[in-house]
Amino acid sequence: MPKENHLLLKRLSVRVDALRRAMDAVMAGSTPDHAKWGAYKNYARAYNVLAQEYINASGNRDVNMYDTDKMGTWSSTVWPFQKSVFDTIYADTLILSGILVSYDTGTSASISQVQDLLSANLRKAIFNKPEKELDVQNSIEALLVGRGYQKSIDYDRESGKVKFSGKEFIPDFAFPSLKLSLEVKLIKSGGNVSKCIEEMSADIPAYLSVYENVLFCVYDLGEIRDVSEFQHGFQSHGGVRICVVKH
Known part of the structure; x- marks a missing residue:
């Protein structure tokens, strides 16, 4: 792997970890469920950006991506659906973070x-x-x-x-x-x-x-x-x- 790609992945590791922490903060917050998961689509978009950068730098396409156009909006969906999407994005963020951890040393x-x-x-x-x-x-x-x-x-x-x-x-x-x-x-x-x-x-x-x-x-x-x-x-x-x- 070219040295510049290795550096990109190292920096990407920090950013993926930051997304994970942001999602941790949401899950740990005391906001009621009906209002807690409304930003699920924003987290999907943030994850997509990071996942695409990983694909570009590594050539490995074995990570999930999301079609946010098919996710609806916070006002057209109910909170159990929003939480389900959020949980799926969180799981994929953990997977991507685990892949990148070897670059963050x-x-x-x-x-x-x-x-x-x-x-x-x-x-x-x-x-x-x-x-x-x-x-x-x-x-x-x-x-x-x-x-x-x-x-x-x-x-x-x-x-x-x-x-x-x-x-x-x-x-x-x-x-x-x-x-x-x-x-x-x-x-x-x-x-x-x-x-x-x-x-x-x-x-x-x-x-x-x-x-x-x-x-x-x-x-x-x-x-x-x-x-x-x-x-x-x-x-x-x-x-x-x-x-x-x-x-």
Whole structure:
């Protein structure tokens, strides 16, 4: 396989994993079933894009694709059908992720471990609705320490000032050996979604000017309806990952 295709598949592995996490967040959310699965078609489209890129890079067509034109719409279907489609897409996403995992090694795999830690455990570590980002940051640090990460060795907190376009940026967490900055965002209301997007858009070029990787941990109190759509535009940037955790 050409080296450039191997690199494409490595990057694709990260994006497929991001889709899986977005779907995990939907399944773990507390939204009632009649409203929970309405974005099923969006997830099918997102999966199709990734599956087609895999086919193009690998030449292997042994992955499923979906005809979204035959799926109906959220308003013309009932939630059991929507959930059935969602579950099928999720299964195919897991299969594709499993195929690609061998390409996601080294630093990328270590960053995935940090992302998995937050995705799987952050909600469990927060007992009351956080009032400010500091509450989420403290819970993240507790998870890191509990997993064996050592401050000032494996990570630093609020250090490593970055100057970019006349402004100063300080990452919430920095992992020097991974060349990774971790930024925490808390979304409490609808207006916070737009503010969060603006802040992330400013953070990305600033942190990528110093770090090779940026991981956003977005703790959502119920305002993000379509996690995949929220993530998609940002993750088109190389080195950018987004972990959305719903309360």
